[in-house]
Amino acid sequence: GEGTSRSVEEPKDKLLGGLLTAGFDEQSCISRYGSVSYRKGSEHRPSTYLVSRLRSYEALHKQCGPNTESYNRAMDYLRLGNASAPPPSDCKYIVWVSFSGLGNRILTLASTFLYALLTNRILLVDPGANMTDLFCEPFPEASWFLPPDFPLKDQFNGFGQSSPRCYGKMLKENSPNLANKLKPPSYLYLHLVHDYDDQDKLFFCEDDQSFLKEVPWLVMKTDNYFIPSLFLIPTFEEELNNLFPRKEMVFHFLGRYLFHPTDTVWGLIERYYRAYLSGFDKKIGIQIRVFDTGTGPFQHVLDQILACATREHLLPGVDKDKSISPNSDTQKSKAVLITSLSPGYLEQIRDLYWENPTITGEVVSVFQPSHEEYQQTEKQMHNQKAWAEMYLLSLTDVLITSSWSTFGYVAQGLGGLRPWILYKPENRTVPDPPCRRAMSMEPCFHAPPFYDCRAKRGIDTGELVPHVRHCEDMSWGLKLV
């Protein structure tokens, strides 16, 4: 259970309860079957239905993936448009466009994959600047990456709400009955970026889904974890129930299934873990993401972290009188793993535990892998470190995260950890209380629709079913619990 060292090895289940297929060569990606030796055995098992759907997805991906006969037929159809012939019937696709920060990309890729699973589409991944440096192939025998000669590739950057093939824009021009007026086009662009409008949001309505079903190629750009709203579409309800009897496990399972660090990133993770984190009684991760303007470190953020950690007994308090008393806990050691763009928090927390004894007598060691100062999404090593740090956080026993940050959501979901979330500070003061325990390990959907598709009016989508609720860190967001 929590608190015991991960180095106590029980026989490890490298396929994670059937989540992973055995069909890969171990050498193709060390982390795929190797990660299990760094993780506590998960007490959570994927449903047998999820396992069987993943295997059938893999078979479909193999049949329809890049450079297969089916793929080439679908490509011809895409090139020639829908006047030429009836659409190929065997394979339909959804193309995920690389967009936004790495945490966002991981969450949207998981969302798009689940959408593909629900709609029997093949997921193809735009590699963007650096996706191939970060992630191994998750599906055996056929790549998930979009081939470089994909005809719409040059348009990805320009795709937006005013693109002629944007579904929301087409609805504006043809509403209300698009489905009756239009022959399904060869492709559509789906705009699910946070600035999307009411028409774009009709993606989450079942009538629109039944129209989209007929379109062979969908291209999606999003920076949101939109899965919570898929749970509110009646046509997906039963399937989602069968896939995920426990709703709060959705990203945990999809994340562990899809995201395997490349050998380079795995090297960063393994070397760091072995040098700094193994051998402690307990590991505490603190993910610090400050959305304020101005460069940190900020005193109120430091105070908030310490207030949260001591109040919730995640870290021992210190004795500022420096009276060292013999204590029963002196043999215990805690490692604190900080991630932050700024180096300042590490220095202050480390010094606090150097300059003062802890009340419990425990030893507290404080580490931070990098301090990159600012976001540099196009740089290879910057992204590799960001991915390694999310992963390292997921290997801790206890997690403190920052509000609004997808970086933290990825760590908590992969780790199977229900974090303590630091409330977002207002006016540079420490919120009271400073943090709260999350209801579930699921990420928050930051920009959900508030629309009742049947009644055609606004509704609070956080009040419809018990398993889709408003988030702890963003009152208008939605999350699975």
Ligand code: GDP
């Ligand atoms: P979000 O903005 O917090 O939701 O997370 P994203 O991952 O989408 O975007 C933030 C980006 O900033 C990351 O992908 C990194 O490039 C960078 N970044 C933010 N915090 C950290 C950190 O603690 N460590 C590292 N290495 N990079 C970070």
